[in-house]
Amino acid sequence: MNLKEFGLIYDENRVKIEDKSVIESKLKEIVGESNASSKNIDLLAYTKDSTLIGFNWLLEGKISGLADFITWPETVEHISAILRLANKEKIPVIPFGEGSGVVGGAIPIWGGIIVDMKKFNRIIGVNDKDLTVTVETGTNGMNLERFLNANGYTCGHIPQSLYTSSVGGWIAHRAAGQFSTKYGKIEDMVLGMELVLPQGDIIKFKTIAKASTGPQFDKLFIGGEGTLGIVTLATLKIWPYPEKRAFISYAFPTFENSLEATRQILRQQIYPAVIRIYDTDETFRHFGHIEKAKDKVMVVFICEGNGRLVDLEELITKETCEKNNGVECGEEPVEHWFETRFKVTDTSSTPTFKMVFDTIEIGFLWDKAADMYHSVVEATKKVKGVVLITAHVS
Ligand SMILES: Cc1cc2nc3c(=O)[nH]c(=O)nc-3n(C[C@H](O)[C@H](O)[C@H](O)COP(=O)(O)OP(=O)(O)OC[C@H]3O[C@@H](n4cnc5c(N)ncnc54)[C@H](O)[C@@H]3O)c2cc1C
Known part of the structure:
Protein backbone atom coordinates (compact mmCIF):
# COMPACT_ATOMS: atom_id res chain seq x y z
CA MET A 1 0.00 0.00 0.00
CA ASN A 2 1.34 3.42 -0.97
CA LEU A 3 -0.09 5.96 1.45
CA LYS A 4 0.41 8.78 -1.04
CA GLU A 5 -2.32 7.15 -3.16
CA PHE A 6 -4.82 8.52 -0.64
CA GLY A 7 -4.07 12.04 -1.85
CA LEU A 8 -1.73 13.92 0.43
CA ILE A 9 -2.81 17.47 1.32
CA TYR A 10 0.65 18.65 2.45
CA ASP A 11 2.63 17.11 -0.37
CA GLU A 12 4.96 20.00 -1.20
CA ASN A 13 8.15 20.93 0.68
CA ARG A 14 8.54 17.46 2.14
CA VAL A 15 12.02 16.77 3.46
CA LYS A 16 14.09 14.39 1.32
CA ILE A 17 15.75 11.69 3.39
CA GLU A 18 18.57 10.01 1.44
CA ASP A 19 18.64 6.63 3.16
CA LYS A 20 15.59 5.99 5.30
CA SER A 21 16.76 2.58 6.46
CA VAL A 22 19.91 4.09 8.01
CA ILE A 23 17.87 6.67 9.94
CA GLU A 24 15.39 4.02 11.06
CA SER A 25 18.23 1.83 12.38
CA LYS A 26 19.67 4.79 14.28
CA LEU A 27 16.26 5.60 15.78
CA LYS A 28 15.86 1.95 16.85
CA GLU A 29 19.32 2.06 18.44
CA ILE A 30 18.16 5.05 20.48
CA VAL A 31 14.66 4.00 21.58
CA GLY A 32 14.73 0.22 21.11
CA GLU A 33 13.46 -2.00 18.29
CA SER A 34 9.79 -1.84 19.27
CA ASN A 35 9.72 1.93 19.91
CA ALA A 36 10.35 3.13 16.35
CA SER A 37 8.46 2.31 13.18
CA SER A 38 8.05 3.25 9.55
CA LYS A 39 5.22 0.77 8.91
CA ASN A 40 2.34 2.18 6.87
CA ILE A 41 -0.17 1.29 9.57
CA ASP A 42 1.73 3.43 12.09
CA LEU A 43 2.37 6.29 9.65
CA LEU A 44 -1.35 6.33 8.82
CA ALA A 45 -2.27 6.72 12.51
CA TYR A 46 -0.27 9.96 12.73
CA THR A 47 -1.41 11.73 9.55
CA LYS A 48 -3.76 14.14 11.33
CA ASP A 49 -4.67 15.82 14.58
CA SER A 50 -8.20 17.11 15.31
CA THR A 51 -8.01 20.12 12.97
CA LEU A 52 -11.60 20.13 11.93
CA ILE A 53 -11.22 20.32 8.17
CA GLY A 54 -9.02 17.19 8.44
CA PHE A 55 -12.17 15.12 9.03
CA ASN A 56 -13.68 16.45 5.78
CA TRP A 57 -10.45 15.58 3.93
CA LEU A 58 -10.57 12.06 5.39
CA LEU A 59 -14.09 11.54 4.04
CA GLU A 60 -12.79 12.63 0.63
CA GLY A 61 -10.12 9.93 0.96
CA LYS A 62 -7.28 12.38 1.60
CA ILE A 63 -4.71 12.40 4.36
CA SER A 64 -3.29 15.60 5.84
CA GLY A 65 0.44 14.96 6.37
CA LEU A 66 2.73 11.95 6.22
CA ALA A 67 5.64 11.32 8.62
CA ASP A 68 8.61 9.11 7.72
CA PHE A 69 9.10 7.58 11.18
CA ILE A 70 7.09 7.24 14.38
CA THR A 71 8.91 6.98 17.71
CA TRP A 72 7.68 6.23 21.24
CA PRO A 73 10.56 7.34 23.51
CA GLU A 74 10.56 6.30 27.16
CA THR A 75 13.19 8.59 28.70
CA VAL A 76 14.32 12.18 28.40
CA GLU A 77 17.68 10.86 27.14
CA HIS A 78 15.85 9.10 24.27
CA ILE A 79 14.26 12.40 23.27
CA SER A 80 17.56 14.21 23.52
CA ALA A 81 19.25 11.64 21.26
CA ILE A 82 16.40 11.76 18.71
CA LEU A 83 16.67 15.55 18.53
CA ARG A 84 20.48 15.43 18.17
CA LEU A 85 20.13 12.96 15.30
CA ALA A 86 17.34 14.94 13.63
CA ASN A 87 19.29 18.17 14.01
CA LYS A 88 22.39 16.63 12.43
CA GLU A 89 20.41 15.12 9.53
CA LYS A 90 18.11 18.15 9.16
CA ILE A 91 14.96 16.07 9.60
CA PRO A 92 11.81 17.75 11.04
CA VAL A 93 10.56 16.51 14.42
CA ILE A 94 6.92 16.74 15.48
CA PRO A 95 6.00 16.17 19.14
CA PHE A 96 2.67 14.37 19.47
CA GLY A 97 0.53 14.34 22.63
CA GLU A 98 -2.94 12.94 21.97
CA GLY A 99 -3.73 14.64 18.66
CA SER A 100 -6.64 16.75 19.92
CA GLY A 101 -5.09 20.01 18.75
CA VAL A 102 -7.21 21.98 16.29
CA VAL A 103 -4.56 24.16 14.65
CA GLY A 104 -2.55 21.47 12.88
CA GLY A 105 0.49 21.65 15.20
CA ALA A 106 0.90 17.86 15.34
CA ILE A 107 0.42 17.26 11.59
CA PRO A 108 3.72 16.20 9.92
CA ILE A 109 3.41 18.68 7.04
CA TRP A 110 7.07 18.26 6.00
CA GLY A 111 7.30 14.55 6.87
CA GLY A 112 10.03 13.66 9.41
CA ILE A 113 9.96 12.04 12.84
CA ILE A 114 6.92 11.95 15.11
CA VAL A 115 7.85 11.88 18.80
CA ASP A 116 4.79 10.40 20.50
CA MET A 117 4.81 11.23 24.23
CA LYS A 118 2.43 8.38 25.21
CA LYS A 119 5.03 6.57 27.31
CA PHE A 120 5.70 9.65 29.45
CA ASN A 121 2.63 8.84 31.51
CA ARG A 122 3.75 8.70 35.14
CA ILE A 123 2.40 10.93 37.87
CA ILE A 124 5.52 11.48 39.95
CA GLY A 125 3.79 12.83 43.05
CA VAL A 126 1.86 15.48 44.93
CA ASN A 127 3.36 17.97 47.38
CA ASP A 128 0.46 18.67 49.74
CA LYS A 129 2.11 21.60 51.51
CA ASP A 130 3.01 23.39 48.27
CA LEU A 131 -0.18 22.18 46.53
CA THR A 132 1.67 20.98 43.43
CA VAL A 133 1.70 17.86 41.29
CA THR A 134 4.69 16.72 39.24
CA VAL A 135 3.75 14.77 36.16
CA GLU A 136 5.26 13.44 32.94
CA THR A 137 3.81 15.39 30.07
CA GLY A 138 2.38 12.49 28.05
CA THR A 139 -0.10 11.93 30.90
CA ASN A 140 -3.72 12.03 29.80
CA GLY A 141 -5.71 14.92 31.29
CA MET A 142 -8.60 12.83 32.62
CA ASN A 143 -6.20 10.32 34.20
CA LEU A 144 -4.47 13.17 36.00
CA GLU A 145 -7.75 14.72 37.18
CA ARG A 146 -9.09 11.34 38.39
CA PHE A 147 -5.87 10.70 40.31
CA LEU A 148 -6.05 14.15 41.91
CA ASN A 149 -9.77 13.86 42.75
CA ALA A 150 -9.20 10.48 44.41
CA ASN A 151 -6.57 12.13 46.62
CA GLY A 152 -8.68 15.19 47.51
CA TYR A 153 -7.43 17.70 44.90
CA THR A 154 -8.31 19.16 41.51
CA CYS A 155 -5.99 20.36 38.78
CA GLY A 156 -8.45 23.17 37.97
CA HIS A 157 -7.61 22.82 34.27
CA ILE A 158 -10.64 21.19 32.66
CA PRO A 159 -10.64 21.70 28.88
CA GLN A 160 -13.51 20.27 26.84
CA SER A 161 -10.88 17.86 25.46
CA LEU A 162 -9.93 16.61 28.96
CA TYR A 163 -10.37 12.94 27.96
CA THR A 164 -8.33 13.28 24.76
CA SER A 165 -5.46 15.64 25.57
CA SER A 166 -2.13 15.45 27.41
CA VAL A 167 -0.40 17.76 29.87
CA GLY A 168 2.31 18.46 27.25
CA GLY A 169 -0.35 19.43 24.70
CA TRP A 170 -1.91 21.83 27.24
CA ILE A 171 1.44 23.54 27.81
CA ALA A 172 2.42 23.57 24.14
CA HIS A 173 -0.76 25.29 23.04
CA ARG A 174 -1.29 27.59 26.05
CA ALA A 175 -4.57 25.99 27.02
CA ALA A 176 -7.63 27.43 28.72
CA GLY A 177 -10.15 25.32 30.62
CA GLN A 178 -13.83 25.55 31.42
CA PHE A 179 -12.99 26.49 35.05
CA SER A 180 -10.31 29.06 34.20
CA THR A 181 -12.13 32.11 35.65
CA LYS A 182 -11.18 30.85 39.12
CA TYR A 183 -8.11 28.70 38.52
CA GLY A 184 -6.44 30.52 35.62
CA LYS A 185 -5.00 29.26 32.33
CA ILE A 186 -2.24 26.70 32.00
CA GLU A 187 0.48 29.39 32.04
CA ASP A 188 -0.73 30.36 35.54
CA MET A 189 -0.39 26.75 36.70
CA VAL A 190 3.04 25.71 35.40
CA LEU A 191 5.55 26.27 38.21
CA GLY A 192 8.42 24.11 36.94
CA MET A 193 9.39 22.25 33.76
CA GLU A 194 11.94 19.94 32.21
CA LEU A 195 12.34 20.14 28.46
CA VAL A 196 14.61 19.18 25.60
CA LEU A 197 15.72 21.95 23.26
CA PRO A 198 15.77 21.37 19.47
CA GLN A 199 19.55 20.70 19.53
CA GLY A 200 19.03 17.99 22.15
CA ASP A 201 20.09 19.86 25.31
CA ILE A 202 18.04 18.94 28.39
CA ILE A 203 17.11 21.96 30.52
CA LYS A 204 15.25 22.26 33.82
CA PHE A 205 13.31 25.21 35.18
CA LYS A 206 13.16 24.54 38.88
CA THR A 207 9.83 24.78 40.67
CA ILE A 208 9.26 28.26 42.02
CA ALA A 209 6.15 30.25 42.90
CA LYS A 210 7.28 33.38 41.02
CA ALA A 211 10.66 34.64 39.78
CA SER A 212 12.01 37.37 42.05
CA THR A 213 14.36 38.93 39.47
CA GLY A 214 14.78 39.16 35.72
CA PRO A 215 12.58 37.82 32.92
CA GLN A 216 11.01 34.39 33.41
CA PHE A 217 12.33 32.40 30.44
CA ASP A 218 10.23 29.29 31.10
CA LYS A 219 7.15 31.27 30.03
CA LEU A 220 8.65 31.50 26.52
CA PHE A 221 8.08 27.79 26.03
CA ILE A 222 4.40 27.87 26.97
CA GLY A 223 2.45 28.13 23.72
CA GLY A 224 5.39 27.10 21.54
CA GLU A 225 3.31 24.36 19.79
CA GLY A 226 6.33 22.07 20.04
CA THR A 227 8.54 24.34 17.92
CA LEU A 228 10.83 25.52 20.75
CA GLY A 229 11.41 22.22 22.53
CA ILE A 230 9.76 19.07 23.86
CA VAL A 231 8.41 19.37 27.39
CA THR A 232 8.98 16.12 29.30
CA LEU A 233 8.06 16.92 32.91
CA ALA A 234 5.95 19.63 34.54
CA THR A 235 5.09 20.72 38.06
CA LEU A 236 1.61 22.21 38.14
CA LYS A 237 -0.26 24.13 40.80
CA ILE A 238 -3.27 22.22 42.18
CA TRP A 239 -6.18 23.02 44.54
CA PRO A 240 -8.06 21.18 47.29
CA TYR A 241 -11.14 19.45 45.84
CA PRO A 242 -14.03 21.91 46.33
CA GLU A 243 -16.03 21.44 49.51
C1 LIG B 1 -13.50 18.73 20.97
C2 LIG B 1 -12.31 19.56 21.37
C3 LIG B 1 -12.41 20.40 22.46
C4 LIG B 1 -11.32 21.19 22.85
N1 LIG B 1 -11.44 21.97 23.96
C5 LIG B 1 -10.40 22.74 24.34
C6 LIG B 1 -10.52 23.57 25.51
O1 LIG B 1 -11.53 23.59 26.21
N2 LIG B 1 -9.46 24.34 25.83
C7 LIG B 1 -8.31 24.32 25.10
O2 LIG B 1 -7.37 25.04 25.46
N3 LIG B 1 -8.17 23.54 24.00
C8 LIG B 1 -9.17 22.76 23.61
N4 LIG B 1 -9.06 21.95 22.50
C9 LIG B 1 -7.81 21.94 21.76
C10 LIG B 1 -6.89 20.75 22.16
O3 LIG B 1 -7.51 19.81 22.96
C11 LIG B 1 -5.71 21.25 22.88
O4 LIG B 1 -4.92 21.87 21.89
C12 LIG B 1 -4.91 20.18 23.65
O5 LIG B 1 -4.27 20.80 24.72
C13 LIG B 1 -3.90 19.49 22.81
O6 LIG B 1 -3.35 18.45 23.59
P1 LIG B 1 -2.86 17.11 22.89
O7 LIG B 1 -2.16 16.30 23.92
O8 LIG B 1 -3.96 16.44 22.18
O9 LIG B 1 -1.77 17.70 21.89
P2 LIG B 1 -1.54 17.43 20.34
O10 LIG B 1 -2.75 17.73 19.55
O11 LIG B 1 -0.94 16.08 20.18
O12 LIG B 1 -0.43 18.52 20.06
C14 LIG B 1 -0.76 19.89 20.12
C15 LIG B 1 0.53 20.70 19.91
O13 LIG B 1 1.39 20.51 21.02
C16 LIG B 1 2.65 19.96 20.62
N5 LIG B 1 3.04 19.06 21.71
C17 LIG B 1 2.35 17.99 22.21
N6 LIG B 1 2.99 17.48 23.26
C18 LIG B 1 4.11 18.23 23.45
C19 LIG B 1 5.19 18.21 24.39
N7 LIG B 1 5.24 17.30 25.37
N8 LIG B 1 6.17 19.14 24.28
C20 LIG B 1 6.13 20.07 23.30
N9 LIG B 1 5.14 20.15 22.38
C21 LIG B 1 4.14 19.24 22.47
C22 LIG B 1 2.37 19.30 19.28
O14 LIG B 1 3.51 19.25 18.48
C23 LIG B 1 1.32 20.24 18.70
O15 LIG B 1 1.93 21.38 18.14
C24 LIG B 1 -10.12 21.15 22.10
C25 LIG B 1 -10.03 20.29 21.00
C26 LIG B 1 -11.11 19.51 20.64
C27 LIG B 1 -10.98 18.59 19.46
Missing part, protein backbone atom coordinates in the same frame (compact mmCIF):
# COMPACT_ATOMS: atom_id res chain seq x y z
CA LYS A 244 -19.16 22.87 47.91
CA ARG A 245 -20.51 23.75 44.47
CA ALA A 246 -23.37 26.13 43.64
CA PHE A 247 -25.06 25.88 40.22
CA ILE A 248 -26.62 29.18 39.07
CA SER A 249 -28.17 30.22 35.75
CA TYR A 250 -29.80 33.38 34.43
CA ALA A 251 -31.38 34.33 31.09
CA PHE A 252 -30.77 37.91 29.92
CA PRO A 253 -32.70 39.93 27.30
CA THR A 254 -29.51 41.02 25.49
CA PHE A 255 -25.86 40.04 25.08
CA GLU A 256 -24.94 43.46 26.51
CA ASN A 257 -26.93 42.78 29.72
CA SER A 258 -25.14 39.46 30.20
CA LEU A 259 -21.71 41.03 29.69
CA GLU A 260 -22.50 43.84 32.10
CA ALA A 261 -23.70 41.42 34.81
CA THR A 262 -20.56 39.27 34.57
CA ARG A 263 -18.29 42.34 34.47
CA GLN A 264 -19.89 43.65 37.67
CA ILE A 265 -19.57 40.25 39.39
CA LEU A 266 -15.85 40.07 38.63
CA ARG A 267 -15.37 43.72 39.61
CA GLN A 268 -16.62 42.78 43.09
CA GLN A 269 -13.78 40.23 43.11
CA ILE A 270 -16.16 37.31 42.98
CA TYR A 271 -14.61 34.64 40.76
CA PRO A 272 -17.05 31.84 39.93
CA ALA A 273 -15.05 28.86 38.61
CA VAL A 274 -17.31 28.74 35.56
CA ILE A 275 -18.95 31.65 33.72
CA ARG A 276 -20.34 30.89 30.27
CA ILE A 277 -22.40 33.35 28.26
CA TYR A 278 -24.29 31.85 25.28
CA ASP A 279 -25.60 34.13 22.54
CA THR A 280 -29.24 33.61 21.50
CA ASP A 281 -28.43 31.06 18.76
CA GLU A 282 -26.16 29.07 21.02
CA THR A 283 -28.72 29.32 23.85
CA PHE A 284 -31.23 27.75 21.46
CA ARG A 285 -28.73 24.97 20.57
CA HIS A 286 -27.99 24.04 24.17
CA PHE A 287 -31.02 25.19 26.17
CA GLY A 288 -33.85 25.13 23.60
CA HIS A 289 -35.90 23.05 26.07
CA ILE A 290 -35.95 25.83 28.70
CA GLU A 291 -38.96 28.12 28.24
CA LYS A 292 -37.48 31.07 30.21
CA ALA A 293 -34.42 31.06 27.94
CA LYS A 294 -36.40 31.36 24.67
CA ASP A 295 -34.80 34.10 22.47
CA LYS A 296 -32.60 35.04 25.44
CA VAL A 297 -28.90 34.98 26.32
CA MET A 298 -28.23 32.22 28.85
CA VAL A 299 -25.41 32.48 31.38
CA VAL A 300 -24.35 29.54 33.54
CA PHE A 301 -22.21 29.96 36.65
CA ILE A 302 -20.55 27.51 39.01
CA CYS A 303 -19.19 28.86 42.29
CA GLU A 304 -17.01 26.35 44.12
CA GLY A 305 -14.55 26.01 46.99
CA ASN A 306 -14.91 26.68 50.71
CA GLY A 307 -18.62 26.31 51.66
CA ARG A 308 -19.03 29.66 53.43
CA LEU A 309 -17.34 31.57 50.63
CA VAL A 310 -19.46 29.78 48.03
CA ASP A 311 -22.66 30.90 49.84
CA LEU A 312 -21.51 34.52 49.68
CA GLU A 313 -20.40 34.25 46.04
CA GLU A 314 -23.78 32.75 45.14
CA LEU A 315 -25.64 35.60 46.87
CA ILE A 316 -23.63 38.34 45.14
CA THR A 317 -23.79 36.59 41.75
CA LYS A 318 -27.59 36.32 41.94
CA GLU A 319 -28.07 39.90 43.17
CA THR A 320 -25.90 41.26 40.37
CA CYS A 321 -27.67 39.23 37.67
CA GLU A 322 -31.06 40.46 38.88
CA LYS A 323 -29.89 44.09 38.86
CA ASN A 324 -29.01 43.58 35.18
CA ASN A 325 -32.42 42.22 34.08
CA GLY A 326 -31.49 38.56 34.46
CA VAL A 327 -34.26 35.99 35.01
CA GLU A 328 -33.28 33.09 37.24
CA CYS A 329 -33.45 29.69 35.50
CA GLY A 330 -32.33 27.50 38.42
CA GLU A 331 -29.85 24.64 38.63
CA GLU A 332 -31.18 22.47 35.79
CA PRO A 333 -29.46 24.31 32.88
CA VAL A 334 -26.12 24.09 34.73
CA GLU A 335 -26.65 20.40 35.48
CA HIS A 336 -27.42 19.91 31.78
CA TRP A 337 -24.21 21.75 30.81
CA PHE A 338 -22.18 19.86 33.43
CA GLU A 339 -23.38 16.48 32.17
CA THR A 340 -22.91 17.24 28.47
CA ARG A 341 -19.79 19.42 28.64
CA PHE A 342 -17.46 16.86 27.01
CA LYS A 343 -19.93 15.80 24.31
CA VAL A 344 -19.08 16.91 20.76
CA THR A 345 -21.10 14.46 18.68
CA ASP A 346 -23.31 17.11 17.03
CA THR A 347 -20.38 19.17 15.76
CA SER A 348 -18.16 16.21 14.82
CA SER A 349 -20.90 14.76 12.61
CA THR A 350 -20.96 17.81 10.29
CA PRO A 351 -18.42 16.38 7.76
CA THR A 352 -20.90 13.62 6.93
CA PHE A 353 -23.25 16.37 5.66
CA LYS A 354 -20.39 17.82 3.58
CA MET A 355 -20.22 20.78 5.96
CA VAL A 356 -17.19 22.13 7.79
CA PHE A 357 -17.54 22.98 11.48
CA ASP A 358 -14.79 25.13 12.97
CA THR A 359 -14.14 27.37 15.96
CA ILE A 360 -12.11 30.51 16.59
CA GLU A 361 -11.09 31.94 19.93
CA ILE A 362 -10.77 35.69 20.46
CA GLY A 363 -9.41 37.48 23.53
CA PHE A 364 -10.73 40.97 24.34
CA LEU A 365 -11.17 43.57 27.07
CA TRP A 366 -14.56 44.61 28.45
CA ASP A 367 -14.61 47.97 26.71
CA LYS A 368 -14.71 46.39 23.26
CA ALA A 369 -16.49 43.13 24.13
CA ALA A 370 -19.96 43.82 22.71
CA ASP A 371 -18.61 45.53 19.56
CA MET A 372 -16.19 42.68 19.03
CA TYR A 373 -18.97 40.10 19.29
CA HIS A 374 -21.33 41.90 16.90
CA SER A 375 -18.65 42.74 14.32
CA VAL A 376 -17.20 39.20 14.22
CA VAL A 377 -20.68 37.69 13.82
CA GLU A 378 -21.61 40.19 11.08
CA ALA A 379 -18.31 39.76 9.21
CA THR A 380 -18.50 35.96 9.37
CA LYS A 381 -22.10 35.89 8.13
CA LYS A 382 -20.92 37.67 4.96
CA VAL A 383 -18.46 34.90 4.10
CA LYS A 384 -19.86 32.85 1.22
CA GLY A 385 -21.11 29.44 2.31
CA VAL A 386 -21.44 30.20 6.04
CA VAL A 387 -24.60 28.50 7.29
CA LEU A 388 -24.57 29.31 10.99
CA ILE A 389 -22.39 31.22 13.42
CA THR A 390 -22.90 31.04 17.18
CA ALA A 391 -20.78 32.32 20.05
CA HIS A 392 -20.09 31.88 23.72
CA VAL A 393 -17.92 33.82 26.15
CA SER A 394 -16.07 32.18 29.02
